[in-house]
Amino acid sequence: IPTFFFMDMMGVNLNFLSLLALGLVAGVLVDDAIVVIENIVRHMRMGKTAYQASIDAADEIGLAVVATTFSIVAVFLPVGLMPGISGQFFKNFGFTVVISVLISLAVARMITPLIAAYFLEHHGEEKHGEGWLMDRYMALLSWALDTRRARAYAQGGGIGRRIAAKFLDHRVWMMGFGLLAFIATIVLLATMPQQFEPNQDNDFSRINIEMVPGTTVKQTEVVTDRVAALINAQPEVETAMENIREGNARIFITLKPDRKRSSIQFERDLAPQLANFPDARVSFASQQGGFGTGRDISVMLNGSDPKLLEETAAKLAEQMKTLPEVVAPRVNADMQRPELIIKPRLDLAAQLGVTTQSLSQTIRIATLGDIDQNSAKFSLSDRQVPIRVMLPESSRRDLSTIENLPVQTTSGTSVPLSRVAEISFGAGPTSIQRYAQQRRIFVGADLAKNAVKGPVMNKIKNLPIMQNLPQGITNEAVGNDKWQQELIVNFIIAVASGVMLVFAVLVLLYKRFISPLVNMSSLTLAPLGGLLFLLMLGQPITMPVYIGLLMLLGIVSKNSILLIDFALEEMMRGVPKFDAIMEAGHKRAQPIAMTTVAMVAGMIPTAISLTGDGAWRSPMGITVIGGLILSTLLTLIIVPAGFSLADGAEKRVGPWLRRRLLTYDAPTSQPSGVLPAE
Numbered sequence: 001i002p003t004f005f006f007m008d009m010m011g012v013n014l015n016f017l018s019l020l021a022l023g024l025v026a027g028v029l030v031d032d033a034i035v036v037i038e039n040i041v042r043h044m045r046m047g048k049t050a051y052q053a054s055i056d057a058a059d060e061i062g063l064a065v066v067a068t069t070f071s072i073v074a075v076f077l078p079v080g081l082m083p084g085i086s087g088q089f090f091k092n093f094g095f096t097v098v099i100s101v102l103i104s105l106a107v108a109r110m111i112t113p114l115i116a117a118y119f120l121e122h123h124g125e126e127k128h129g130e131g132w133l134m135d136r137y138m139a140l141l142s143w144a145l146d147t148r149r150a151r152a153y154a155q156g157g158g159i160g161r162r163i164a165a166k167f168l169d170h171r172v173w174m175m176g177f178g179l180l181a182f183i184a185t186i187v188l189l190a191t192m193p194q195q196f197e198p199n200q201d202n203d204f205s206r207i208n209i210e211m212v213p214g215t216t217v218k219q220t221e222v223v224t225d226r227v228a229a230l231i232n233a234q235p236e237v238e239t240a241m242e243n244i245r246e247g248n249a250r251i252f253i254t255l256k257p258d259r260k261r262s263s264i265q266f267e268r269d270l271a272p273q274l275a276n277f278p279d280a281r282v283s284f285a286s287q288q289g290g291f292g293t294g295r296d297i298s299v300m301l302n303g304s305d306p307k308l309l310e311e312t313a314a315k316l317a318e319q320m321k322t323l324p325e326v327v328a329p330r331v332n333a334d335m336q337r338p339e340l341i342i343k344p345r346l347d348l349a350a351q352l353g354v355t356t357q358s359l360s361q362t363i364r365i366a367t368l369g370d371i372d373q374n375s376a377k378f379s380l381s382d383r384q385v386p387i388r389v390m391l392p393e394s395s396r397r398d399l400s401t402i403e404n405l406p407v408q409t410t411s412g413t414s415v416p417l418s419r420v421a422e423i424s425f426g427a428g429p430t431s432i433q434r435y436a437q438q439r440r441i442f443v444g445a446d447l448a449k450n451a452v453k454g455p456v457m458n459k460i461k462n463l464p465i466m467q468n469l470p471q472g473i474t475n476e477a478v479g480n481d482k483w484q485q486e487l488i489v490n491f492i493i494a495v496a497s498g499v500m501l502v503f504a505v506l507v508l509l510y511k512r513f514i515s516p517l518v519n520m521s522s523l524t525l526a527p528l529g530g531l532l533f534l535l536m537l538g539q540p541i542t543m544p545v546y547i548g549l550l551m552l553l554g555i556v557s558k559n560s561i562l563l564i565d566f567a568l569e570e571m572m573r574g575v576p577k578f579d580a581i582m583e584a585g586h587k588r589a590q591p592i593a594m595t596t597v598a599m600v601a602g603m604i605p606t607a608i609s610l611t612g613d614g615a616w617r618s619p620m621g622i623t624v625i626g627g628l629i630l631s632t633l634l635t636l637i638i639v640p641a642g643f644s645l646a647d648g649a650e651k652r653v654g655p656w657l658r659r660r661l662l663t664y665d666a667p668t669s670q671p672s673g674v675l676p677a678e
Contacts, residue, residue: 006099012092020617021096024551024624026602028072029100031558031595032065032108038591040116044123054117062109064565067509069105071519071561072554073098074501078494079550086487086543090494093547134589137636141585144641145578146170174641181634182524188531193540194454196484200615201262207231207251207274208294210281213337216393217246223280224249230273235259236266268327271446275328283328283446295444296453297326298481299460302440303473312465312473313441319463320445325456329445340367340402341426342417349420353410359420362407366391399423435476452540457481491546495553499523502557514650515564518642522560522635526552529630530623537622544616548623555599555624556631560639562588567643577647581640589636596632600625 003022012018039061043053080094081087150169166172209227211220221244228251231240236259243250255263267284274282286296299316303309313331320329342363349359368390377384395401403423406414417423433440447453460466469475477485499520506516527549534545563584570580607621608614 002103003096003100006103007096010095010099012095015092016616017089017092018096020606020620021093022100023606023617024548024603024620025097025100028097028551028555028599029104030598031555032069032104033112034594034598035065035068035562035591036061036108036112037116038594040113040120042587044120049122050120051117053122054113054120058109058113060569063509064562065105065108067506067561067565068558069101070505071502071557072101074505075495075498075550075554075557076101078497078501082490082494084486084490085483086490089543090490090547097551134586137589138582138586140637141582141640144170144174144637145581145644171641171645174638175645178521178525178634178638178642181528185524185528185531188535189527189541192531192535193452194484195452195540195542196481196487198540198542198544198615198619199264201264203255203257203263205253205255205263205267206285207253208281208283208285209249209251211247211249212279213247215247215279217244220244220247220249223277223282224251227251227274227277227282230270234266234270236261265449268447268449268451271327275446281330281332283444296447297329297445297456297460298332298478299443299475300435300440300478301443301469301473301475302435302438303470304438305472306439308470309439309441309473312470313443315465316443316463319465320443320460323456323459325448325451325459327446327448329443332442332444337427339426339428340396341424343422345420345422352415352420354407354415354420355410358408359417362405362417365389366402366405367396399425435478454484454540487543487546495550498550498553506561510565510568512568512650514646515568515643518564518639518646519557519560521642522556522631522639523553525631525634525638526556526627528627528634530625530627532630533622533626534619539619539622542619544620545623548620548627551624552627552631555628556635558595559592559632559635562592563635563639564643567640571647577644581644585636585640592632592636596628599628603628 007013007018036058039057040050040053043057043060044050046053048056076094076097078094079090080098082090082094147169150165207227209220209224211223221242224242224244228240228242231237231251231253236255237253238256239254241252243252255266259266261269271284274284283295285294301309301313301316303312310331317329317331320326344356344359349355375386375388378387390396391401403416403418405417407417407420408414447456466475476482502523503516503520506519507513510516530545530548530552531541534541539545566588567577567580567584570583571577575583603621603625605621606617607625609618609621
């Protein structure tokens with residue numbers, strides 16, 4: 001409820017992204033309370049009263065809870081400030097998460113200990129965090145921290161033997177596993193199919209029909225009826241409404257709710273049949289906007305030479321036909337429409353007394369009709385309707401009728417139009433489209449069944465004509481392709497900014513440099529599980545997946561902070577490093593597992609998406625669930641090993657850097673006695 005208040009103050013309304021953020025963050029919100037209550041219960045099982053246990057546990061876990069919360073804030077605050085089209089999506093999501101976790105922190109630090117102090121019952125001393133599963137984990141953690149073989153091999157040897165001994169250190173093996181996980185993540189991000197938005201299962205679809213310029217409404221209606229007959233024959237179609245104009249038409253389709261095929265399957269199954277209609281461009285309107293052609297694929301070429309541009313586009317369309325993932329590629333250039341070309345014979349017109357005004361008036365009245373100011377008016381009760389007079393369509397198509405049109409002369413007589421002008425039929429473009437002050441042309445196509453746009457666009461870019469474009473012809477990303485490039489760049493900037501902010505927060509809290517670096521290394525373990533789950537389910541990387549990866553970065557950093565914070569506290573009390581890390585694993589494994597289970601449970605309804613279209617929700621939930629499960633398992637083993645190595649390096653390198661970089665030395669007292677003579 002407080003989140004809604006602050007969302008309203010920041011201008012964030014309730015939309016599918018902000019509601020999705022609230023659904024995804026539900027598991028995160030209980031994490032802080034779980035950690036605090038688990039720690040209070042642990043202190044109560046040590047024999048303390050509920051009141052004293054709440055005070056001690058809240059004080060012990062307080063820094064870790066603050067650090068984990070602000071790590072999530074540091075990750076999502078740059079996301080909420082992302083620019084561009086993708087930033088409009090991430091803004092609502094990022095700000096909602098930031099507000100929610102900050103309120104969760106306030107509840108966990110103030111209200112949760114208060115309630116626990118007065119409502120929990122003390123049952124005396126009991127065992128906490130024991131069981132066969134914990135025993136297995138502690139044995140695995142002890143093996144991961146084992147350095148006995150390395151130390152035994154390095155004894156009595158030279159520098160080469162000591163370096164070779166490092167490869168017998170189990171901690172180095174763990175870091176190697178972490179490096180392999182990071183490399184696998186990079187490979188998956190580079191090779192998995194990607195697209196800007198996921199394919200959605202909509203209840204509505206639309207077909208665009210474009211006829212040859214000059215086609216009459218009757219001819220357009222005939223083609224539209226044939227297309228509508230094909231659509232109505234499909235079992236998934238409930239209604240199909242036609243909207244017919246001169247030269248173009250649209251068919252608005254409503255699909256049945258209980259259909260067997262999804263809307264995207266329905267469209268891609270019918271796309272090849274729609275491409276077979278002669279003398280018309282018939283295609284489904286793309287779900288993702290389809291900038292330029294309105295189809296799934298739009299490749300834009302631009303240049304200053306129109307003829308070379310058309311030749312290049314034709315070659316590209318032919319080469320695209322060799323790709324099985326591409327359906328019905330064609331050039332979407334400006335169509336040529338029939339024109340009536342009249343070239344005045346100015347010298348002869350002047351001799352016959354024909355003025356330019358009378359010549360243009362004759363042509364205008366015969367073809368387009370006179371202007372409204374000169375037309376007769378039909379008077380109604382509330383307005384006047386201009387009466388436009390022009391030649392019938394059959395006469396406008398008859399060259400002899402146009403040639404014999406009378407043209408008024410200055411002497412009051414008339415001469416036929418053919419005497420003072422050359423009349424012929426020709427063709428010209430309906431419009432001229434430009435991009436960056438250059439002529440542009442599009443090559444459009446539909447996607448085949450089960451094809452993903454990202455890999456298909458990569459194949460198109462690798463075609464011979466695209467690899468060797470003629471001089472003066474360029475290709476630029478437009479529409480969703482441009483937005484996807486913008487998304488990747490903004491995502492990298494946001495993640496880099498979030499990581500640096502998390503590092504800054506941890507350095508300020510711990511007053512150390514190396515330990516926060518271990519927390520940062522744990523972030524590389526976050527995406528792998530989610531990407532593997534997507535790969536197994538055959539889903540591409542889309543914008544919801546990137547949002548899920550961002551959430552994973554914040555959650556995984558929470559787990560590593562809980563481990564390292566406890567280990568640092570134990571070491572400050574004088575506990576040896578190995579024992580401190582083992583104790584941190586023993587005391588923090590249970591709350592980490594509890595928060596992971598809570599988060600996964602909160603994600604399951606989102607991932608399953610039993611009601612409605614889960615195109616946006618499901619990939620995000622799958623990414624978070626897969627990433628949480630695998631990253632938690634890796635974090636519990638790799639982070640303690642990395643911390644053990646980093647702490648040893650800090651103790652060795654720190655004094656060396658201090659002696660060489662710091663110029664300040666503490667004053668030392670001079671011994672009493674005679675000072676040496678100068």
